[in-house]
Amino acid sequence: xxxxxxxxVALAVSLGAMPAAAEISGDVxxxxxxxxxxxxxxxxxxxxxxxxxxxxxEDFGGTVAGKPIELVSADTQNKPDVGLSVAGRxxxxxxxxxxSGASSSAVTLAVQNLAADKNIVYxxxxxxxxxxxxxxxxxxxxxxxxxxxALANGTGxxxxxxxxxxxxxxxxxxxxxxxxxxxVTEVVKEAxxxxxxxxxxxxxxxxxxxxxxxxxxxxxxxxxLANAGGDTVNSIKAASEFGLVQAGQKMAGLLVFISDVHSxxxxxxxxxxxxxxxxxxxNDETREWSKRFAERHQGKMPTSVQxxxxxxxxxxxxxxxxxxxxxxxxxxxxxxxxxETDDPLFGKGLIRQDGRKMHDMYLFEVKAPSESEGPWDYxxxxxxxxxxxxxxxxxxxxxxLVKG
Amino acid sequence: xFDLLGISAPAFFGQLLIGVINGSFYALLSLxxxxxxxxxxxxxxxxxxxxxxxxFTALLLLNYLGIGYWWSLLLAPLIVGAFxxxxxxxFLRHLYKLxxxxxxxxxxxxxxxxxxxxxxxxxxxGQPYGIPPELAGVQNLGFMFLPNYRAWVIVASLVxxxxxxxxIERTRLGSYLRAATENPALVQAFGINVPLMVSLTYGFxxxxxxxxxxxxxxxxxxxxxxxxxxxxVVFAVVVIGGMGSILGAVVTGFVLGVVEGLTKVFYxxxxxxxxxxxxxxxxxxxxxxxxxxx
Numbered sequence: 001x002x003x004x005x006x007x008x009v010a011l012a013v014s015l016g017a018m019p020a021a022a023e024i025s026g027d028v029x030x031x032x033x034x035x036x037x038x039x040x041x042x043x044x045x046x047x048x049x050x051x052x053x054x055x056x057x058e059d060f061g062g063t064v065a066g067k068p069i070e071l072v073s074a075d076t077q078n079k080p081d082v083g084l085s086v087a088g089r090x091x092x093x094x095x096x097x098x099x100s101g102a103s104s105s106a107v108t109l110a111v112q113n114l115a116a117d118k119n120i121v122y123x124x125x126x127x128x129x130x131x132x133x134x135x136x137x138x139x140x141x142x143x144x145x146x147x148x149x150a151l152a153n154g155t156g157x158x159x160x161x162x163x164x165x166x167x168x169x170x171x172x173x174x175x176x177x178x179x180x181x182x183x184v185t186e187v188v189k190e191a192x193x194x195x196x197x198x199x200x201x202x203x204x205x206x207x208x209x210x211x212x213x214x215x216x217x218x219x220x221x222x223x224x225l226a227n228a229g230g231d232t233v234n235s236i237k238a239a240s241e242f243g244l245v246q247a248g249q250k251m252a253g254l255l256v257f258i259s260d261v262h263s264x265x266x267x268x269x270x271x272x273x274x275x276x277x278x279x280x281x282x283n284d285e286t287r288e289w290s291k292r293f294a295e296r297h298q299g300k301m302p303t304s305v306q307x308x309x310x311x312x313x314x315x316x317x318x319x320x321x322x323x324x325x326x327x328x329x330x331x332x333x334x335x336x337x338x339x340e341t342d343d344p345l346f347g348k349g350l351i352r353q354d355g356r357k358m359h360d361m362y363l364f365e366v367k368a369p370s371e372s373e374g375p376w377d378y379x380x381x382x383x384x385x386x387x388x389x390x391x392x393x394x395x396x397x398x399x400x401l402v403k404g
Numbered sequence: 405x406f407d408l409l410g411i412s413a414p415a416f417f418g419q420l421l422i423g424v425i426n427g428s429f430y431a432l433l434s435l436x437x438x439x440x441x442x443x444x445x446x447x448x449x450x451x452x453x454x455x456x457x458x459x460f461t462a463l464l465l466l467n468y469l470g471i472g473y474w475w476s477l478l479l480a481p482l483i484v485g486a487f488x489x490x491x492x493x494x495f496l497r498h499l500y501k502l503x504x505x506x507x508x509x510x511x512x513x514x515x516x517x518x519x520x521x522x523x524x525x526x527x528x529x530g531q532p533y534g535i536p537p538e539l540a541g542v543q544n545l546g547f548m549f550l551p552n553y554r555a556w557v558i559v560a561s562l563v564x565x566x567x568x569x570x571x572i573e574r575t576r577l578g579s580y581l582r583a584a585t586e587n588p589a590l591v592q593a594f595g596i597n598v599p600l601m602v603s604l605t606y607g608f609x610x611x612x613x614x615x616x617x618x619x620x621x622x623x624x625x626x627x628x629x630x631x632x633x634x635x636x637v638v639f640a641v642v643v644i645g646g647m648g649s650i651l652g653a654v655v656t657g658f659v660l661g662v663v664e665g666l667t668k669v670f671y672x673x674x675x676x677x678x679x680x681x682x683x684x685x686x687x688x689x690x691x692x693x694x695x696x697x698x
Contacts, residue, residue, distance in 0.1 A: 040629065042528040173673050201668075202676035206624055206633045209422045210668035210675075213548060217415045230529055233625055241535070241623065243542040243549040263529035263625060300527070 023325040024067040025097060031057070031313060032096040034083055034111065035126070036103035037075035040204050040230035043259040045103055045126050048306040049073075051297045053100060055289075056313040064317045065324050072096065076103045078203070083107035084114060091118045097326045098123060098316055100309050105129040105176035115140040120329040121336075123316060125308025128228070128255060129179040130392060133356040137399035139330040142316075142337075144346075144357045145277045145308035148176070149392035151254050152183035154275025154363050154385055159222055159252045160191040167252075168220035169198035170211050170235055172227035180226040180254055183392075196220045205231060208238035216244060228255045233264050240268055257303045261378050266369040269378075273365050275390075278304035278345055279379050282362075285344035301376045311343040312357070349387065354399035361390035414547030419665050425554045427661020428561035429616055433634065434641040434653040435565055436612035439572070442648035443585050443605045446496055447504055449511040452635025453518040454610045457484045458617025459626045460522065463533050473536040473622070480618045481611035488610030492603050515631070522628035530627025557619055564615065565654045572650055581605060640683045646696025656694060 035049045036042045050073045057069045072090065076083035083102050090096035091114070098121040102108040108127035115122035116138040123142050124132055130149040132141065167188050171177040177200065185195050196218050199211050212235070215223045223244065225235050232253055239251055253260075256274040280290035280301045289310075293302045302310075319335040320326045333355070341349045341357065349359040364379035372378065394402050433455060440448045461483050462476035471479065491514070499507045535553045542549040572578035584591040584598050592598045617630075624630055641660055645652030660679055667678040674681075686694060 038523065038528070040528060042523070046528070199668075199672050201672055204633065205676070206630065207426055209425070209554075210419055210665055211672070213415065213418045213422060214669065216549075217412070217418075230625070230627070230629070233529060237532075237623075237625065241542075241551045241553070243551070246542070247549065259527070259529055263527070263531060265532045267534075268532060 023327060024065055024320075025327050026095045028068050028070050028095075029064050029098075029317070029320060029326050030070045030072065030090075030094065030096045031316075032087070032090045032094075032099045033071065033073040033309065034076055034087060034099055034102045034107070035073065036078050039078050039103075041078065041103055041126075041228065043263070043300075044229055044257045044303050044305050045101065048293075048297050048300065048302060049101055049126070049309045051293060052302065052306045052310040053313055055293065055296070056310045056317070060314060060317045064320050065326075069317070076107050078104050078107065080107045080110040084110045087111045087114050091120055097121065097329075098313075098332075100313055101126045101305075103127075104174070105132075105179065106174045108132060109136060109175060112136065112138060112141050115329065118329075121316060121326075121332050122329075123309075123312040125312050126305045128176050130183055130397070131175075131179055133352075133354045134392075134397040134399055137354050137397070137401055139355075139401060140333055141355045142312060142333060142351055142357060143355050144312040145304050146255075146275070146361065147356070147391065148180040148183040150277075150361050150385075150390040151180060151275050152187040153390050153392075154361050155252055155254055155273055156184040156187040156224075157191060158273060158363050158383070159250075160188055160193045164222035164250060164252065165191075165193035166220045167193060167195045167222045167224050168215045168218040169195070169224045169226050170208070170215060171198050171200045172231055173200040173202050176228070177226045181224075184224055184226065184254060198226075201227070201231070203231070206234060208235045209242060211235070212238045212242050212244060215239075216242070216247060216249065220249065222250050222252050224252045224254055226254055229257070229260065232256055233260050236264060236268060236272070257305070258301060258376070258378060259303050261366055262300075262376070266367060266372055266378065269366045270368040271366060273363060273382065275385075276304050276362055276364055276379075277359065278302075278307040279362065279364065281377065281379070289344050307345045311341075311345045314343050315339070315341050315351075352394050354394050354397055354402050356391055356394070356397075358387040358391060360387055361385045415669070418548035419669050420662060421548065421550065423662035423665025424658060425557055425661070426665060427658035428558050429620060429634070429657075430638055430641050430661050431565050431654045431657025432561050432616040432619070433613060433638040434645065434657045435568055435650065436609040436616075437638060437642050438645070438648055438650050438653035439568065439612070440606060440609035441642070442650065443581055444496070444602055445500065445504065445585075446507040446606075447511065448609065449508055449635070450491070450515040450518070451511075451610075451613050451638070452631030452633075453515040454484055454488065454613040454631070455617040455620070455634065456519065456522065456628060456631035457487070458614025459533070459621040459624075459630060460526075460617075461614065462618045462621050463531060463626045466533070473618075477615070477618050481614040484614035484617075485607040485611030489603050489607040491610075492606040496606065497599070497602070515635075519628050519632060526628055528627065528629055530625030530630070533621040533626050535622040553622060557623070560619060561616075564612070568612070569650050569654065637679055640679045644679075644683050644686045644693055646693030649693065649695040652693060652695025 033053045035045045074086045100123040102111045105127040125144040128148050130147040133143045169181050171181045261269045323335045337351045346359045351357050363383040458480045461480040465471040539553040542551045588598045641656050645656035668675045
């Protein structure tokens with residue numbers, strides 16, 4: 001009996017040492033979704049992100065390279081320390097192979113380092129800072145959906161072209177806000193405009209009236225909102241209450257999600273121009289997927305971030321399937337860059353050497369209540385911005401992975 | 405003088421006024437907390453959730469029953485206040501003889517349950533609630549545009565704060581209340597139903613929170629997070645004013661609204677922390693708070 005066990009162990013060990021056909025660590029591919037479940041970004045991201053990840057796993061067939069796919073999720077509360085400690089535990093103790101999301105740029109920059117240290121895969125579809133594929137880039141990270149450079153090129157340049165050549169910024173006081181303000185400032189200056197000033201407000205501020213008053217006093221034609229989620233909604237509400245638009249100024253929402261528009265209502269949001277990577281009502285494929293999503297998510301249509309979780313996980317699974325292995329992280333990411341991307345939500349595209357996922361971006365305008373034909377019918381397309389034009393050229397990003 | 409500060413006079417007055425508006429909310433909420441703590445010795449951590457419930461009650465009354473703002477201003481505090489009385493009867497009254505910390509833990513837990521439930525149903529970004537048509541529009545004051553609705557908030561808050569202070573400090577009912585907190589057994593011996601009075605007081609404090617919620621609904625998004633965002637600041641206000649001091653809560657509420665407003669001009673990044681800095685300074689110099697009695 002004892003000998004038989006020894007033989008068995010020896011066999012197992014020798015099998016393990018062989019370059020096996022499929023090397024899936026722990027015999028399971030474990031996906032961890034890090035998101036904001038409880039704070040101001042939870043409608044953009046949150047439970048919907050987990051639903052999207054679940055759908056990706058189901059649509060892929062539940063297994064990859066013959067092994068099961070498992071999903072875990074956690075709430076970061078938008079705090080880098082919380083996000084980082086969950087991510088560390090996932091990788092060290094629970095054998096998570098890939099992390100999708102982080103809830104905000106501040107958390108992302110922390111988790112991005114961890115991904116490189118532990119050599120796992122990191123899929124970013126919620127954070128916006130263009131530094132993720134710029135000077136802070138690494139070989140383990142793929143940045144899906146959007147970034148601050150693309151938002152600046154979309155909304156920023158459209159607004160300057162329409163005559164908005166003096167700007168004042170309301171900026172969220174953390175990594176994402178700084179990056180967005182910086183990238184839009186560049187676009188504005190390049191187009192011959194001028195930035196008159198900016199004010200930095202704490203994350204998750206409920207009353208913006210004081211900041212709106214400062215923006216009014218600046219005399220700028222355009223008040224640019226370098227913030228997101230609840231902060232953007234509250235800024236726009238305060239602006240409409242304090243007669244900002246009546247007094248001759250205009251608002252530019254630099255990062256507005258469909259969940260924000262839904263929560264403000266078309267009365268308040270109409271006319272707002274915004275740049276997005278995804279809208280549910282673009283074509284038959286996005287409509288079909290979004291309806292399936294809504295059925296599982298209290299009737300809410302997906303945001304671009306939630307769509308990004310789905311598409312990036314799908315592409316990750318394709319790369320693992322092609323490679324027959326989920327280890328090490330940088331090899332999987334290299335495979336992801338090698339394979340062309342193709343999914344129902346973002347269409348065909350590719351991942352650049354710096355980790356940037358390339359696809360078209362869209363400049364939308366929020367419909368007036370009279371133009372909207374039903375719930376969630378919110379946007380009309382103003383312009384499709386080709387990926388090469390929307391995203392920052394790779395050489396300008398100062399990413400160390402790009403040899404130039 | 406204003407040039408020295410790097411801000412024009414109109415901008416300065418504008419910010420001052422906005423500080424007063426925000427102070428109105430702090431005053432209204434800290435008043436309710438002060439009444440509850442002063443009379444019941446309960447640290448009512450569920451106050452923020454009750455403020456949020458006030459706003460949601462107004463929203464639901466509008467969406468499902470078509471009841472507008474003005475009726476909501478009356479009905480929402482009654483409904484939420486009644487809910488508060490149930491809470492007091494079922495849970496809180498068991499805790500009066502125990503340490504404060506038990507009340508704090510219980511109310512904190514209830515707040516988490518209420519807010520989590522609402523987040524599950526309504527999401528975090530909230531829903532819009534329109535400004536009543538009578539109060540729409542803005543006044544051009546020369547140095548700023550003042551929305552009519554915000555002017556109404558200041559008036560409503562001042563009236564309610566003064567009324568509450570007057571009722572507790574200057575009327576017979578108020579003197580019963582104060583006596584009952586000093587010596588419940590003796591007051592009961594005079595034939596006054598102390599437990600009923602305590603329940604009603606708690607209901608009243610909760611109704612104040614709900615009233616604040618309805619006032620806030622048209623300004624902010626009606627969101628499950630609105631209470632959590634404000635409650636910590638309001639607690640700091642109560643501590644600075646002196647736990648249980650009604651006048652202290654009201655005055656401190658307005659003053660800190662102004663302090664916070666001016667911080668948003670001179671050092672905006674610190675605007676969410678300045679109140680806590682003030683709290684630390686006050687506690688170091690006057691541990692009972694500005695208006696508190698040792």
